[in-house]
Amino acid sequence: TVHKQAEDEFLEELIPATGGPMGGTTVDKAFESFLETIGGKGILKTFKSSFMEDYLSLFTEFEAKKRDGGTDIKIRVTVPLELENLIKKSRKKNIGKTLEDSEYKGVVTYKTKKLIFEPSVFKSFFKEAEEGVIKCVDDTLKNDCCADLSNIIMVGGFSESKLIQKSLRDKFQKHKITFLIPDEPGLAVLKGAVYFGHLPNAISRRVSRYTYGVQICRKFVPGKDPESRKITLGGVDRCMGVLHPIIRRGDR
Numbered sequence: 001t002v003h004k005q006a007e008d009e010f011l012e013e014l015i016p017a018t019g020g021p022m023g024g025t026t027v028d029k030a031f032e033s034f035l036e037t038i039g040g041k042g043i044l045k046t047f048k049s050s051f052m053e054d055y056l057s058l059f060t061e062f063e064a065k066k067r068d069g070g071t072d073i074k075i076r077v078t079v080p081l082e083l084e085n086l087i088k089k090s091r092k093k094n095i096g097k098t099l100e101d102s103e104y105k106g107v108v109t110y111k112t113k114k115l116i117f118e119p120s121v122f123k124s125f126f127k128e129a130e131e132g133v134i135k136c137v138d139d140t141l142k143n144d145c146c147a148d149l150s151n152i153i154m155v156g157g158f159s160e161s162k163l164i165q166k167s168l169r170d171k172f173q174k175h176k177i178t179f180l181i182p183d184e185p186g187l188a189v190l191k192g193a194v195y196f197g198h199l200p201n202a203i204s205r206r207v208s209r210y211t212y213g214v215q216i217c218r219k220f221v222p223g224k225d226p227e228s229r230k231i232t233l234g235g236v237d238r239c240m241g242v243l244h245p246i247i248r249r250g251d252r
Helices: 024-039 043-050 052-068 081-091 095-100 119-124 127-141 162-171 185-198
Strands: 002-005 011-015 075-078 108-111 114-117 151-153 178-180 203-205 212-219 230-233 236-247
Touching (some): 024 043, 024 052, 024 081, 024 095, 024 127, 043 052, 043 081, 052 075, 081 095, 095 108, 114 119, 127 162, 162 178
Parallel strands (some): 151 178
Antiparallel strands (some): 075 114, 108 114, 212 236, 230 236
């Protein structure tokens, strides 16, 4: 979303919210794919249904690593005992041996109940999300209204990721944009919602994300309108189910 300060000192929306599946859950899916590669297809489904508490514990720890990871240090993630047993049962060998016999030999190891990731492997979990976020920001900056954009405020839990912060700063360094990150980006969304509830006019102008209108029956245009929509009212051929726009997408 792109905003600017209006003359009334409130915010004016220039570009409505955009985006897609490029947040922290994309990184989670990459990690899940890694676990299924070493443990076997469907192992996480079994682990989740049988040991929900351990499943949540694993991904809670991974969530913390997502925020601090992505630097040039090795990342350690504790493997719950029940997941270790499921992998042994599925692969007929322990996790260490499974990793040695996989594509992750030398870059992911298993010691003292922990998976140890080389920085390059852990960064690969972010690849899809990182590319998606960069493309989204790049596409937004190509709009004429962003020619003098000077600040980007990063909020939401994924904004805490050191890797995403560094990638954005490096990519858009030439634009001389300042990236502003609150102390608690995830909590900033909640606080913003509460603030907006008390001050609903904080954003005084918005851009319509959709086209709104009413259904009408205008005069039928032969060769243009489908015959299936043709009806006769008062001796006049009309086309039913035509949208008459009141507000169009992009209108302010």
